[in-house]
Amino acid sequence: MLWLVTCLYVPVFAAEVGAKDWYDVLDVRKDASSEEIKHAYKTLAKQWHPDKNRHPEASEKFMEINEAYEVLSDKIKRFRYDHFREPEFHRSERSDSKSKPTSWILSYMLLPVAIVIIAANYLLQTKSQPSQQTMYHV
Numbered sequence: 001m002l003w004l005v006t007c008l009y010v011p012v013f014a015a016e017v018g019a020k021d022w023y024d025v026l027d028v029r030k031d032a033s034s035e036e037i038k039h040a041y042k043t044l045a046k047q048w049h050p051d052k053n054r055h056p057e058a059s060e061k062f063m064e065i066n067e068a069y070e071v072l073s074d075k076i077k078r079f080r081y082d083h084f085r086e087p088e089f090h091r092s093e094r095s096d097s098k099s100k101p102t103s104w105i106l107s108y109m110l111l112p113v114a115i116v117i118i119a120a121n122y123l124l125q126t127k128s129q130p131s132q133q134t135m136y137h138v
Helices: 002-018 022-025 033-048 058-073 075-084 091-095 103-128
Strands: none
Touching: 022 033, 022 058, 033 058, 058 075
């Protein structure tokens, strides 16, 4: 039972920590077509371009929009992002060395902990079960 909780907890925790959802950045559905993604990108890029928008966070938002489009417009990258949420698609999180650790770092840090918990649980279960073999001395 404990190993099941551990195996389920580590990937879920890793996926929730700090990862941006590129679909939310472009404000499109997860099943959006290439045309919908392109239209959303063009609309947001015009709106947040640093030359047209004087908002202090315009350049950061514009870079985020470009990263989202880079991933979601490429079929292979989009497939990998949808199925694995690979860390290479979260460059903005990796670029700042002082920011909090990304989800893939935390998942690799938690993996040994999960293995130790699973091994300890297994050892406790095997020690608590009585041995089936009894030796008789004559």
